[in-house]
Amino acid sequence: MSPRILAIARVEMTIVRRNRWLFMATLIMVLFALALSFAGSAPTGSLGVDRLTVSVASMTTLSVYLAPLLALMMSFDAIAGDVERGSLALLLSYPAGRGEILLGKYLAHLAALAIALVIGFGLAGAAATVGGGTGGGTGGGAGPESMRALARLIGSSILLGAVFLAFGYMLSAASGSPTAAAGGAAALWLVFVVLYDLGLLGAVVLDGGGSFTTNFFPWIMVANPADAFRLWNVAGTDSVAVATGMTGVADSLPGWAAPLSVLTWLFIAFGLALAAFRRLEP
Numbered sequence: 001m002s003p004r005i006l007a008i009a010r011v012e013m014t015i016v017r018r019n020r021w022l023f024m025a026t027l028i029m030v031l032f033a034l035a036l037s038f039a040g041s042a043p044t045g046s047l048g049v050d051r052l053t054v055s056v057a058s059m060t061t062l063s064v065y066l067a068p069l070l071a072l073m074m075s076f077d078a079i080a081g082d083v084e085r086g087s088l089a090l091l092l093s094y095p096a097g098r099g100e101i102l103l104g105k106y107l108a109h110l111a112a113l114a115i116a117l118v119i120g121f122g123l124a125g126a127a128a129t130v131g132g133g134t135g136g137g138t139g140g141g142a143g144p145e146s147m148r149a150l151a152r153l154i155g156s157s158i159l160l161g162a163v164f165l166a167f168g169y170m171l172s173a174a175s176g177s178p179t180a181a182a183g184g185a186a187a188l189w190l191v192f193v194v195l196y197d198l199g200l201l202g203a204v205v206l207d208g209g210g211s212f213t214t215n216f217f218p219w220i221m222v223a224n225p226a227d228a229f230r231l232w233n234v235a236g237t238d239s240v241a242v243a244t245g246m247t248g249v250a251d252s253l254p255g256w257a258a259p260l261s262v263l264t265w266l267f268i269a270f271g272l273a274l275a276a277f278r279r280l281e282p
Contacts, residue, residue: 004094004095004104005096005100005103005104007104008096008100008101008105008108009104009107009108011108012104012105013108013112015108016108016109016112021112022112022115025070025074025112025116026115026116026119028070028116029070029117029119029120029121030119030123030124032062032066033059033062033120033123034123034124034127036058036061036124037058038127051129052125052128052143052146052150053143053145053146053149054128055124055125056125056146056149056150056233059121059125059153060153060230060234063117063121063153063157063160063229064193064226064229067113067157067160067164068161068163068189068226069189070116071113071160071163071165072164072165072167072168072185072186072189074113075164075165075167075169075185076171076172076178076181076184077181078109078168078169078172079102079105079173080172080173080175080176080177080180080181081172083280084177098274098277098278099274099278102169102274105169106165106270106273109165110158110162110165113158113162114161117157117161118154118158121153121154125150153233156233156262159229159263160225160226160229163225163262163265163266164188164189164192164225166269166270166272167269168181168185169270169277170269170272171184171188173277173280174276174280192224192226193226196224196226197227200221222253222258222261223261225261228257228258228259228261228262229258229262231257231258232258232259232262235253235258
């Protein structure tokens with residue numbers, strides 16, 4: 001990797017720490033993950049799965065909402081804020097291309113988000129394991145399958161956050177001000193995380209179990225990166241699918257569909273961010 005990219009990433013990470021973004025993101029993840037881990041452990045006996053599996057199912061839902069939100073909050077000001085403060089012109093005067101500048105900033109924010117997710121979900125997973133014992137049986141703490149599910153959740157959450165970090169950079173470069181970028185970030189989060197699922201739910205209700213529900217619904221669902229992330233974690237572990245009640249949708253899609261959707265969105269979003277940044281006049 002280019003030394004210029006690493007230098008920009010180090011500077012940006014210093015700014016992230018100074019602005020307390022790393023601390024706040026980690027604190028939010030720890031509090032919410034621990035709360036859901038303990039609150040979601042009640043049905044372990046009735047579902048016949050261990051405590052960590054139920055916690056992973058709860059944390060999957062948390063990550064669908066929180067990882068994109070934290071990513072957008074970190075990134076919406078990354079470029080628009082530099083434009084408003086007048087520091088972007090100075091940054092562009094350095095011997096580094098726009099792609100290197102964007103990638104350096106992006107890697108710093110991605111590292112901060114990854115640290116928050118690893119600490120938050122790691123502590124919640126440890127609490128579920130210790131609190132439920134280590135036998136791995138029904139209602140126990142954790143078995144090998146649930147440990148793999150936790151690792152998959154952390155890795156896929158980082159990828160989901162990476163997608164929305166790139167979207168945040170796109171909005172930050174395309175908007176005229178941090179205020180406009182913040183409004184765009186809020187609208188984008190609502191569309192992908194909330195309104196998309198509401199629209200699909202309405203379509204399923206109107207279809208009444210017809211052709212749309214059986215043939216098209218799973219593919220349209222996996223086309224959304226947030227839903228693809230959810231299906232990725234559900235399809236990867238049978239016990240998590242049981243705990244979330246999404247076995248039918250997960251089984252109707254090939255195993256590669258959800259990971260491919262998230263990775264495709266990552267490249268699309270970063271490409272759009274780079275295109276918007278290259279058109280930006282400081």
